[in-house]
Amino acid sequence: MKNKYMPTAIGLYINYFVHGMGVIILAQNMDALASQWGTDNAGVAIVISSLGIGRLIVLMVSGYLSDKFGRRPFVLLGMLTYILFFIGILVSPSIAVAYIFGILAGVANSFLDSGTYPALMESFPESPGTANVIIKAFISAGQFALPLMVGFIVSQNLWYGWTFVLSIAIFIINGIYLYNKPFPKQQAEQVDDIVEEKEPRKIFSIEGVAFILYGYVSQATFYLVSQWLTKYGSDVANMGDTSSRALISYYSVGSLLCVFVTSALVKKKFQPVTFLVGYTFISFVALLIMWLFPTALVCTIGAFVVGFSAAGGVMQLGLTVMADMFPSGKGKVTGIFYTAGSIASFTIPLVTGQLSKTNVANIILLDVGIALLGFLLAIVIFIRFKKDRRSL
Numbered sequence: 068m069k070n071k072y073m074p075t076a077i078g079l080y081i082n083y084f085v086h087g088m089g090v091i092i093l094a095q096n097m098d099a100l101a102s103q104w105g106t107d108n109a110g111v112a113i114v115i116s117s118l119g120i121g122r123l124i125v126l127m128v129s130g131y132l133s134d135k136f137g138r139r140p141f142v143l144l145g146m147l148t149y150i151l152f153f154i155g156i157l158v159s160p161s162i163a164v165a166y167i168f169g170i171l172a173g174v175a176n177s178f179l180d181s182g183t184y185p186a187l188m189e190s191f192p193e194s195p196g197t198a199n200v201i202i203k204a205f206i207s208a209g210q211f212a213l214p215l216m217v218g219f220i221v222s223q224n225l226w227y228g229w230t231f232v233l234s235i236a237i238f239i240i241n242g243i244y245l246y247n248k249p250f251p252k253q254q255a256e257q258v259d260d261i262v263e264e265k266e267p268r269k270i271f272s273i274e275g276v277a278f279i280l281y282g283y284v285s286q287a288t289f290y291l292v293s294q295w296l297t298k299y300g301s302d303v304a305n306m307g308d309t310s311s312r313a314l315i316s317y318y319s320v321g322s323l324l325c326v327f328v329t330s331a332l333v334k335k336k337f338q339p340v341t342f343l344v345g346y347t348f349i350s351f352v353a354l355l356i357m358w359l360f361p362t363a364l365v366c367t368i369g370a371f372v373v374g375f376s377a378a379g380g381v382m383q384l385g386l387t388v389m390a391d392m393f394p395s396g397k398g399k400v401t402g403i404f405y406t407a408g409s410i411a412s413f414t415i416p417l418v419t420g421q422l423s424k425t426n427v428a429n430i431i432l433l434d435v436g437i438a439l440l441g442f443l444l445a446i447v448i449f450i451r452f453k454k455d456r457r458s459l
Contacts, residue, residue: 071249072190076198078245079183080205082146085234085241086179087209089149089172090118091315092230093156094294095217099227104162108298112420115294117166119413121173126409129181130402138186139250145178146238146245153231173409184386184401189251195390196339197330199383204326207374210293211319214312221308274455277447278389281343282407284441285385287415288350289377291434292318295419295427296370302427303361310363314370321374329384339384339391340452343445349376351438358431377438382408388448392455 070076093100097111104110133141148171155168183202188195216230296318300311329342350373357369390400422429 070190072186072251075245075248075250076187076190078241078248079142079187080201081237081241082142082179082183083202083205084209085149085237086176087206087319088213088230088234089152089176089209090206090290091210091213091293092234093169094297095213095312095315096227096230097298100156100165104159104165106162108423109420110162112294112416112423114162114165114169116413116416116420117169118173118176119409119411119416121170121175122177122409122412123173123406124170124177125174126177126181126406127402129177130399130405133181133185133401134399137250137252138182138189139245141178141182142186142245143242145175145180145182146242148172148175148178150235150238151175153235157228157231173412177405177409180405181401184383186250188387188390194334196333196384196387199387200326200329200333203383204323207319207322207326211316211323214297214315218309218312273447274392274451277444277451278385278392278404279407281385281441281444281448282382282404283411284437284444285347285377285382286405286408287411287437288347288354288434288441289322289373289382290412291415291419291430291437292354292370292373292377294416295423295430296366298423299357299361299427299431300363300366303431304363304366306363306366314366317367317370318374321371321376323374325375338452340388340449342384343381343388344442344449346376346381347438347441347445351435351442354431354435354438358428358435361428361431385448388452392452 093111093115097108100114101107101111104114129141152168152172152175155171156165159165159168184199187198187202191198213230216233217227219225220227220229293315296314297311300306300314301308304311306314325346332342333339353369353372353376357365357373386401386404389404393400418433419430422433
């Protein structure tokens with residue numbers, strides 16, 4: 068039977084196309100923004116870190132309130148706050164002002180996440196993993212399209228802000244579309260009573276700590292690459308401006324392909340937890356090879372592979388597995404998991420901004436270590452998940 072929430076889901080996914088552009092829009096316009104703000108690449112990286120601060124400020128609260136008041140208000144509020152971010156960056160005269168608007172982008176992302184992920188899991192209860200992973204397809208599509216747009220704008224000597232204007236226009240149109248679309252009723256209160264006696268042992272257990280750390284590591288792994296891959300290609304692999312920007316597009320194609328592969332396998336009853344181990348191991352190996360052999364060919368192939376393994380929905384699958392093991396409020400689970408990711412969004416740009424002053428290659432080396440930690444955490448989660456299933 069046709070799912071009555073499919074039109075709503077389409078609108079929710081479109082938001083993440085714009086979010087995909089928003090995640091990398093500062094890094095892709097680094098030179099233009101550095102000139103506008105009178106700073107250097109490290110200064111722009113500081114502004115990028117503000118997105119993590121914004122997520123951290125409200126994500127836990129918005130997840131709780133999403134369970135209490137519903138998903139729609141937070142989706143719409145996220146769209147509005149994102150619009151303020153895009154406008155604010157265009158008019159910001161300095162790093163200080165831009166930092167404030169960067170915080171708004173993080174807040175917007177938190178609002179969208181706390182409303183969208185639970186809404187999709189509740190709209191498609193038979194396939195929540197697939198519903199969440201498709202979000203990543205739209206993020207990847209936005210990350211694929213933006214570098215092409217920016218490359219065209221640079222080649223034509225046009226104003227850099229046109230991609231910001233396009234993002235604003237999409238949000239406005241989609242907001243009107245979503246305003247009266249139906250949202251599912253959250254079921255957290257009913258679930259709470261059922262699992263209250265069964266789940267308390269997990270709250271402070273190994274599973275919870277592992278998921279929190281995995282939320283940080285999975286975000287850090289692909290976030291670092293998405294922000295610095297272009298610079299790595301140009302400064303370390305000696306690629307030209309167009310080809311180094313194209314690395315993000317290859318990265319996005321990889322992540323987009325992974326969404327379809329993973330979705331198909333999940334439908335064939337492969338458990339989402341299985342992918343956490345395999346994908347994080349592939350990310351580690353690909354990043355290590357990129358660091359050891361920084362050539363144009365290796366970077367091109369590596370960008371695709373890292374996009375497939377680290378940015379193809381593995382974080383969304385991690386959330387799905389966590390929600391399966393802790394089913395007592397999907398909004399709260401989303402808040403906990405993505406709060407860890409928001410800390411990564413804040414800390415990683417600060418660290419990499421300083422590393423960029425020495426050698427951009429050190430940034431990829433840092434990501435190698437982070438990916439290795441992610442692989443180890445994925446093994447722990449896999450073992451604990453299997454043990455939990457056997458105990459049911």
